[in-house]
Amino acid sequence: xxxxxxxxxxxxxxxxxxxxxxxxxxxxxxxxxxxxxxxxxxxxxxxxxxxxxxxxxxxxxxxxxxxxxxxxxxxxxxxxxxxxxxxxxxxxxxxxxxxxxxxxxxxxxxxxxxxxxxxxxxxxxxxxxxxxxxxxxxxxxxxxxxxxxxxxxxxxxxxxxxxxxxxxxxxxxxxxxxxxxxxxxxxxxxxxxxxxxxxxxxxxxxxxxxxxxxxxxxxxxxxxxxxxxxxxxxxxxxxxxxxxxxxxxxxxxxxxxxxxxxxxxxxxxxxxxxxxxxxxxxxxxxxxxxxxxxxxxxxxxxxxxxxxxxxxxxxxxxxxxxxxxxxxxxxxxxxxxxxxxxxxxxxxxxxxxxxxxxxxxxxxxxxxxxxxxxxxxxxxxxxxxxxxxxxxx
Numbered sequence: 001x002x003x004x005x006x007x008x009x010x011x012x013x014x015x016x017x018x019x020x021x022x023x024x025x026x027x028x029x030x031x032x033x034x035x036x037x038x039x040x041x042x043x044x045x046x047x048x049x050x051x052x053x054x055x056x057x058x059x060x061x062x063x064x065x066x067x068x069x070x071x072x073x074x075x076x077x078x079x080x081x082x083x084x085x086x087x088x089x090x091x092x093x094x095x096x097x098x099x100x101x102x103x104x105x106x107x108x109x110x111x112x113x114x115x116x117x118x119x120x121x122x123x124x125x126x127x128x129x130x131x132x133x134x135x136x137x138x139x140x141x142x143x144x145x146x147x148x149x150x151x152x153x154x155x156x157x158x159x160x161x162x163x164x165x166x167x168x169x170x171x172x173x174x175x176x177x178x179x180x181x182x183x184x185x186x187x188x189x190x191x192x193x194x195x196x197x198x199x200x201x202x203x204x205x206x207x208x209x210x211x212x213x214x215x216x217x218x219x220x221x222x223x224x225x226x227x228x229x230x231x232x233x234x235x236x237x238x239x240x241x242x243x244x245x246x247x248x249x250x251x252x253x254x255x256x257x258x259x260x261x262x263x264x265x266x267x268x269x270x271x272x273x274x275x276x277x278x279x280x281x282x283x284x285x286x287x288x289x290x291x292x293x294x295x296x297x298x299x300x301x302x303x304x305x306x307x308x309x310x311x312x313x314x315x316x317x318x319x320x321x322x323x324x325x326x327x328x329x330x331x332x333x334x335x336x337x338x339x340x341x342x343x344x345x346x347x348x349x350x351x352x353x354x355x356x357x358x359x360x361x362x363x364x365x366x367x368x369x370x371x372x373x374x375x376x377x378x379x380x381x382x383x384x385x386x387x388x389x390x391x392x393x
Contacts, residue, residue, distance in 0.1 A: 018148035019181025026156025049355030055115035056352035067123035067341030087121035088182040092175040099171030138324040143268030146319030150257040218346035220382035226354035228375040259312020268320035280321040287314030289379025296372025
């Protein structure tokens with residue numbers, strides 16, 4: 001494909017990604033820790049860990065299956081949009097129900113449902129980029145698709161911390177917002193790639209070494225991110241001794257986003273013009289690692305602020321360019337959503353591993369400093385793993 005996508009299409013995809021992100025990121029940063037703490041104050045760390053781990057395991061299974069089914073959907077409304085709408089509705093309903101829960105089991109079941117729905121949504125949305133965006137435009141499009149992640153953290157955290165602070169109202173607001181933001185993509189008439197029954201691709205699995213190295217890099221970076229952020233609210237309360245840790249998380253997210261937005265746009269455009277992806281991924285991985293090291297060695301509010309700046313710049317560059325790089329090493333055009341669903345395991349598996357890993361490190365190795373040093377090491381491993389990729393420079 002050589003025809004650039006329109007700004008309208010990019011905007012609709014960005015809004016849908018924003019809705020997905022606000023539904024899955026805001027609860028895990030603020031609402032879930034507070035909800036679990038209110039139910040079981042003494043067992044909050046263990047409960048948060050196993051709930052997020054269980055949800056991540058379900059996500060690992062759901063995403064590639066939903067992607068494979070999306071690749072083979074023959075609806076006249078397209079391959080992707082029916083899955084976007086169905087997943088969006090399921091996510092909205094689960095979030096609203098989550099707001100009524102006052103037991104650990106109820107929270108677990110519904111959070112797993114939210115994660116399953118958002119991963120099915122991710123499989124369809126992520127495949128839309130290689131479906132319709134030419135290679136020379138994928139860096140900048142990936143930047144605008146990546147930007148909703150930090151922006152959703154700001155918007156979502158602000159809403160549930162300062163505007164709608166009761167549990168049910170917060171979850172209701174997130175659910176309705178998620179559904180509203182995915183609708184423009186569902187209704188966009190330009191997004192109509194569809195199959196007839198005879199065009200359905202055979203279910204098969206192809207893998208290349210370049211995709212494997214790119215998968216490994218993403219896994220390492222996302223593990224660093226998961227280890228570094230899962231217990232951030234507890235870290236700010238118990239180690240840094242912030243009086244209002246939820247608002248402190250929000251301030252860090254603001255600073256982080258101030259770095260992500262310009263870094264992502266500039267890196268996406270620069271990567272498209274130069275035709276190079278790997279140097280941007282390597283440098284950004286090293287910057288992410290340095291942010292974790294600052295956080296772990298500082299154990300103070302000023303060091304947390306500096307880490308947020310570094311993390312914003314590093315992760316902003318990474319989000320834009322790594323997404324573009326992944327689309328260029330996919331082995332099959334017919335199985336894009338399925339393959340991207342498999343690649344998404346590199347996003348979700350760290351969420352399953354991080355709670356157990358972090359729990360062992362915190363309890364056995366002396367607290368949060370070893371935890372963030374481990375996260376920094378993961379970032380450096382990510383930088384090393386992208387270097388063997390050959391098909392993309």
